[in-house]
Amino acid sequence: MPRLKAPEALLELRERIRTEPVPPVTIAVCGGTGCRAFGAEEVLSALRGEVERRGLAGEFRVKMTGCHGFCEHGPIVVVRPTGHFYPGLRPGDVPRLLDSLRRDEPVEELLYVDPVSGQRIAKEDEVPFYRNQHRVVLAANGHIDPTSIHDYIGIGGYSALVKALSMTPEEVIEEVKRSGLRGRGGAGFPTGLKWEFCRRAKGPKKYVVCNADEGDPGAYMDRSVLEGNPHSVIEGMLIGAYAVGADEGYVYVRAEYPLAVRHLRIAISQAEELGLLGEDILGTGFAFRLHVFEGAGAFVCGEETALIASIEGRRGQPRPRPPYPVEAGLFGRPTVINNVETWANIPHIIGKGAERFRSLGTETSPGTKIFSLTGQVRNTGLVEVPMGTTLRDLIFGIGGGPPEGKGFKAVQIGGPSGGCLPEELLDLPIDYESLTEAGAMMGSGGMVVLDEGTCMVELARFFLEFTQAESCGQCPPCRIGTKRMLEILGRITQGQGRPEDLELLEELAWGVKEASLCGLGRTAPNPVLTTLRYFRAEYEAHLSGRCPAGVCRALIAYSIDPEVCVGCGLCAEACPRGAIVGEKGKPHRITVELCIRCGACAEACPKGAITKR
Numbered sequence: 001m002p003r004l005k006a007p008e009a010l011l012e013l014r015e016r017i018r019t020e021p022v023p024p025v026t027i028a029v030c031g032g033t034g035c036r037a038f039g040a041e042e043v044l045s046a047l048r049g050e051v052e053r054r055g056l057a058g059e060f061r062v063k064m065t066g067c068h069g070f071c072e073h074g075p076i077v078v079v080r081p082t083g084h085f086y087p088g089l090r091p092g093d094v095p096r097l098l099d100s101l102r103r104d105e106p107v108e109e110l111l112y113v114d115p116v117s118g119q120r121i122a123k124e125d126e127v128p129f130y131r132n133q134h135r136v137v138l139a140a141n142g143h144i145d146p147t148s149i150h151d152y153i154g155i156g157g158y159s160a161l162v163k164a165l166s167m168t169p170e171e172v173i174e175e176v177k178r179s180g181l182r183g184r185g186g187a188g189f190p191t192g193l194k195w196e197f198c199r200r201a202k203g204p205k206k207y208v209v210c211n212a213d214e215g216d217p218g219a220y221m222d223r224s225v226l227e228g229n230p231h232s233v234i235e236g237m238l239i240g241a242y243a244v245g246a247d248e249g250y251v252y253v254r255a256e257y258p259l260a261v262r263h264l265r266i267a268i269s270q271a272e273e274l275g276l277l278g279e280d281i282l283g284t285g286f287a288f289r290l291h292v293f294e295g296a297g298a299f300v301c302g303e304e305t306a307l308i309a310s311i312e313g314r315r316g317q318p319r320p321r322p323p324y325p326v327e328a329g330l331f332g333r334p335t336v337i338n339n340v341e342t343w344a345n346i347p348h349i350i351g352k353g354a355e356r357f358r359s360l361g362t363e364t365s366p367g368t369k370i371f372s373l374t375g376q377v378r379n380t381g382l383v384e385v386p387m388g389t390t391l392r393d394l395i396f397g398i399g400g401g402p403p404e405g406k407g408f409k410a411v412q413i414g415g416p417s418g419g420c421l422p423e424e425l426l427d428l429p430i431d432y433e434s435l436t437e438a439g440a441m442m443g444s445g446g447m448v449v450l451d452e453g454t455c456m457v458e459l460a461r462f463f464l465e466f467t468q469a470e471s472c473g474q475c476p477p478c479r480i481g482t483k484r485m486l487e488i489l490g491r492i493t494q495g496q497g498r499p500e501d502l503e504l505l506e507e508l509a510w511g512v513k514e515a516s517l518c519g520l521g522r523t524a525p526n527p528v529l530t531t532l533r534y535f536r537a538e539y540e541a542h543l544s545g546r547c548p549a550g551v552c553r554a555l556i557a558y559s560i561d562p563e564v565c566v567g568c569g570l571c572a573e574a575c576p577r578g579a580i581v582g583e584k585g586k587p588h589r590i591t592v593e594l595c596i597r598c599g600a601c602a603e604a605c606p607k608g609a610i611t612k613r
Contacts, residue, residue, distance in 0.1 A: 001149075003275040006283045007162040010153070010276075017154040023061040025101060026080045028142060032067025032227055033220070033259055035074030039090070040064075043075045046091035050098055060101065066141035066228015069382035070129055073112070078124050078142060085124040086110050115378045116400050129379045132398045134360065136368045137344045138384045141228035146263045149270040152231040158276055160351035164239045165284050172243040173199060176346070178354035180366040185211055185302075185339030186414070186443045187519070188365075188432040194336060197326040198244040201334035206246040208237050209330060209337040211307060212253035212260070215299040216415030217466065219446035221370040222340035224382055226253065226260035229344070230267035234277070234290065236343035239350055241288045244336055248289050252307050255294040264292055299470035302444075303518045304329075304337045306472065317472045318518035339444065341370055361387030365431035369442070375412075375449035376402050385430070392426040395449055406451040410534070414443030416463045417523035419530035420456060439530040441523060455551035456535040457542050460527045461489035467524040478521030481512035485528060495554040497543040506532055550612050553597040557613055562587035564609035574604035 004010050029035075029044045047062045068076045073087035077097070084106045086097065093110055100107045111120045112127055121127050124142075135141075144151035152158070164172050177192030198206060210233060214222040226233060237249050253261055268290055271277040279287045293311050300306050301316040308330050310316040329335025345367060349357045358366045365387040371394065373383050378400030385394055391411060395401060402408050410420045413430075419440030421428065428434050432442055450459065468482040488505045491497055509525035509532075516522045532539060541548050547555040560571070560580075565587040572580040572588060579595040582588030590601070602610040 001270070001273050003273070004282055005275065007165065010158055010162060010282060014153050014156070014159070017150050023057070023059050025060050025082075027060055027062045027097075027101075028065045028078045028080060029062065030066075030068040030074060030076040030078075030142065031064035031146070032071065032074075032224055034067065034071030035076055036259070038074035038088070040075035042091050043077065043089050043094070046094040047077075047097075050094050054098065056098070060098070063145050065143060066146045067138075067224035067382065068142040069138060069224070069384075070127075070379070071381045072379075080143075082106075083123040083125055085112050085122065085127060087112050114400075115403075128400065129381065129383075129398055132393070133384050134368055134386050135384045136348055136360070137225060137232070137341055137370060138228075138382065140232070141224065144229065146228050146230055147266050149231060149267065149274060152229070156351065157231050157347075158235055160347035160349075161235050161238050161276070162282065164242055164350050165282065165286060169199060169243045169245065172239060172350065175354050176243070176349060179349045179357040180354075180361075180364075181342065181345055181349060181357065182365065182432065183338060184341035184345070184369065184442075184444070186441060188442060191338060191342055194326055194338075195240060195244050197324075198246075198334045198336045201327050203334045205248070205333050206244055207330045207333055207335040208241045208244065208246045208249040209304075209307070209311075209335055210237055210249070210251040210253075210343055211302065211304065211337055211339045212251055212257070213295050213302045213307060214254060214257075214340075214444060215297075215302050215470075216372075216444055216446040218374045218448060219372040219415060219444055221372055221382060221445050223254075223257050223260050225340050225344050225370075226251075226257070227263050230260075230264045231271070232344040232347055233264075233340055234267055234271055236346035237290065238276070238281070238288055239346050240336060240338070240343065242286055244334075246336070247287050248291075250291050250293050250311055250330070252293050252295055252301070252311060254297060256297055261292060261294060268292070298472075299467075300472045300518070300520050303520060306518070307337065308335070315472075317474050318520075320517060341445075362429065362431050364433060369430065369445060371445045371447045373399050373447050373449070375447075376406060376451040376454070377449040378403055387431050388429045390427050390429055391421065394430065394447070395426070399449065402449065402451040406453065408449070409452045409454055410450045410456065412448040412450060412459070412463070412527065413446070414441040414523075414526070415446040416466045417441070417520065417526050418443050418446065419526045420450070420459065420534065421530065422534040425534075439526065439533055441526065453549055453551070455493075455547055455549040456531045456538050457489065457547075458493050458549075458551050460531045461486065461493055463527040464489060464524065467520060471520060471524075475515075475517040475521060477512050477515035478517065478524065481508055481516075482521070482524055484508055485512070485525065489528070492539065492542045493547075493552045493554065495542070495545055495552070497539075499543065501543070502532065502536070502539055556597055557592065558590055558595060558597065558599070558601060558610055559613065560588055560590055561609045561611065562589075564607050566607055566609075568606065570604045570606065571601035571610060574600040576600065 077086040181191040182188040305319045306316040325335040473479045567585040
């Protein structure tokens, strides 16, 4: 590819790309990690092979795209421009699909079936999971090949960079400030203000850093953006570097994201070859080099000062602030750190204007936010909605609510350090202030739906166990406080709780929250504090020897109803401890001393004779 030496050259290249003859029908195969795990690469190969075998290359173009978001239904295939949506496609379905395309009608039995209505839905934009979203950052994911810079340029990519380079750095920063964009990594600090601080900081060299150390269990928003549209992040970082006066940057990405790393490296190489990275970008004199740094997986390295330490080759530990990174960051130089989603929003803001961005969301939380919707909900996957959308609209309108027969109990939002919000807060708007007031936080966007079968005390223990294990151990409040809290929660779930435990647990939680050095320690108590606030009755029930959800093994027992038991012996065969005894054809009984309360017997019983209490 020839190097672009002027902004006009990029515009000319875009025009050539848009006017190139292409087949009228595109078959887009989702190439995200989730769909690849379901066999997307095999489907892609089958499609390309069948198109070639039939001599249909002039009619159909088969391409691998980024993540479509509806990951549980992979591999996903979408036919454009008709928009016909085929979830869970298999290589054996390919001949029928191509036959239907020649007839210009969908394959009825391969279409999506809505779990709520039971109806088949033909078009992607009619599927409730997609219909109720408003995609901005994820808009191009299902349309472009993430390994093709030409695809990105063809949809307008790097035009925002051209526009930014025609503005002064101060004008770029002012536009970002007017947009009201707040950091999508969790803290919600105004992005433009952070850039302004760095611009004003004195120093011979400055850096910009992309925080892609996405460590929340079940969260994969940043991964999917890097996998599906890496150039959007690169363009955002280029604009940010120009605005603050940086000539070098790093993308700190988890090594556990091999596909994201590969696509990112390909994108950087392509941008360098075209002259969009490196020296004298587009002939403007602006220079910027970008590096990829693979993190080792420590959760605490999502904290910006620990991330900086890791890049510098030191142990990833937070340090006290101030000074903040915008004053003394990477290698002691002024540094702007934003997460993947924040950087990916920048081209939209500069390209289409701050007012367009502010037209979505709320006054104090403009724009959209991507959430990873998981847990006990019908539709799981990546969801992008305007800020201010209610929890109810997201969980039930898009997610379809808990599976049939299960009632909604709570939603845990904000990752392992987030809060658990009950059913009465379902109409809470999702924005920074509302969530903070409720005791939760936005976080990077992890959202776990919990049904009535969830024990909130055990849930709090589970998440605290994660954050306690991931603590760097540097400051006593976090190192010791979370350990003591975990001991108390363990005691309660084992049926050994004491009357004074709840008061002590709450006191410890507030102490850890207020005195810890970094964000990990200050937010680790959130699951405990919110479950104590909204589900205190469950804690009290545990202290009296009862787990209302029937989850905590030490507080439950199994028994066999002799009036129902037919003595088939299936329960005894399933028991791993030999705790069930009885003669064939006669009622059996459980030896309580041997029972480990695993529930295998209840699952094996065909008559429903075994109950849990």
